[in-house]
Amino acid sequence: MVVNIGLIGVGAIGKVHIERIQNRISGAQVVAVCDLPKKEAETKKIAKAIGAEYFADGFELIKSDKVDAVVITTNDPAHPQYTLAAIEADKHVFCEKPMAVDPADCIKVMDAEMKHGKRLVQVGFMRAFDRGYDEVKAELDSHKYGEPLLLHCTHRNPSVGTEYDTPMAVENTAVHEMFTLPWLLGENFISAKVTLPRKQTRNTHSNLHDPQMIYLETESGVLVDLEVFVNCQWGYDINCKVVCETGELSLLDPHYHEVKTANKDSVPISEDWSDRFVQAYDTEFQSWTNSVIADKTSGPSAWDGYCASVSTAAASKSRETGKTEPINLIDCPNPEFYGVSKNKESV
Numbered sequence: 001m002v003v004n005i006g007l008i009g010v011g012a013i014g015k016v017h018i019e020r021i022q023n024r025i026s027g028a029q030v031v032a033v034c035d036l037p038k039k040e041a042e043t044k045k046i047a048k049a050i051g052a053e054y055f056a057d058g059f060e061l062i063k064s065d066k067v068d069a070v071v072i073t074t075n076d077p078a079h080p081q082y083t084l085a086a087i088e089a090d091k092h093v094f095c096e097k098p099m100a101v102d103p104a105d106c107i108k109v110m111d112a113e114m115k116h117g118k119r120l121v122q123v124g125f126m127r128a129f130d131r132g133y134d135e136v137k138a139e140l141d142s143h144k145y146g147e148p149l150l151l152h153c154t155h156r157n158p159s160v161g162t163e164y165d166t167p168m169a170v171e172n173t174a175v176h177e178m179f180t181l182p183w184l185l186g187e188n189f190i191s192a193k194v195t196l197p198r199k200q201t202r203n204t205h206s207n208l209h210d211p212q213m214i215y216l217e218t219e220s221g222v223l224v225d226l227e228v229f230v231n232c233q234w235g236y237d238i239n240c241k242v243v244c245e246t247g248e249l250s251l252l253d254p255h256y257h258e259v260k261t262a263n264k265d266s267v268p269i270s271e272d273w274s275d276r277f278v279q280a281y282d283t284e285f286q287s288w289t290n291s292v293i294a295d296k297t298s299g300p301s302a303w304d305g306y307c308a309s310v311s312t313a314a315a316s317k318s319r320e321t322g323k324t325e326p327i328n329l330i331d332c333p334n335p336e337f338y339g340v341s342k343n344k345e346s347v
């Protein structure tokens with residue numbers, strides 16, 4: 001069986017996923033694409049290049065008989081409306097992160113999915129499919145180094161455009177860690193605090209405070225410091241160091257050569273997310289395709305999307321209040337449905 005995919009949103013990540021699905025994922029093809037009216041010419045060109053149908057309206061694409069499953073790669077605010085429409089149309093849906101910025105919208109998605117009776121939603125938290133994070137998780141789960149105590153993390157992008165503003169550092173960027181770190185540790189966050197350093201990079205713009213520091217605490221008392229620096233200039237630099245009682249576990253940037261010359265030893269740093277996480281995205285999409293064929297969606301769920309959004313909402317509130325804000329999750333409405341034990345992340 002080949003899954004016929006309708007993809008909404010042909011911006012940066014949409015294009016990268018189209019290329020991935022057409023060339024590297026077995027059992028899936030993009031048959032329909034859609035984007036905003038102002039991008040009609042570009043979207044039609046993409047449709048023509050891959051032999052897909054152009055849709056002017058995302059809701060019509062979702063309803064089309066040609067489309068078996070939906071991929072949502074629009075801007076963040078449009079995610080929940082299309083996810084809900086896909087559930088209504090009884091179609092599996094892969095929604096890029098965040099599933100919704102507002103936790104109330106995440107609850108609407110969970111309610112619709114549970115009412116429908118089977119899991120249909122996978123959220124694009126690709127780090128759960130990254131070999132580096134997987135290996136760090138396996139070491140942690142082995143308990144060979146004792147309990148995790150502290151995490152030092154960085155999420156650095158070389159640069160961002162002028163449409164990227166201060167809240168996006170939390171809602172669009174740190175949301176990755178808001179999902180990945182609880183998944184890594186097997187426990188949820190209980191509080192968040194954001195500090196905006198007085199000293200900013202000269203490479204930022206007027207709507208963006210850059211860098212930002214985020215401090216998080218988990219249920220058992222593990223402390224996390226996370227630097228979000230999205231105009232760092234030197235590359236896409238993702239780090240995660242887990243300090244345990246008798247050892248430190250670190251993520252490495254995947255690179256396959258180094259250059260030693262003229263008293264220098266240099267190792268490349270990834271250029272951007274599509275390059276740093278290429279293996280993770282490929283594995284994520286193959287796994288999603290296989291689960292759609294089996295009619296059994298797995299992977300990061302709507303519950304995971306909700307938990308991450310509650311954490312980003314608390315962090316955003318902290319930026320306003322200057323205080324440490326609690327991260328209060330509702331009890332998981334259906335732990336069995338979402339594969340959750342005691343509110344833990346499901347993946």
Ligand code: ISE
Binds near residue numbers: 156176
């Ligand atoms: C982007 O949307 C991503 O998902 C990237 O992984 C992240 O590093 C970047 O900051 C976001 O804007």
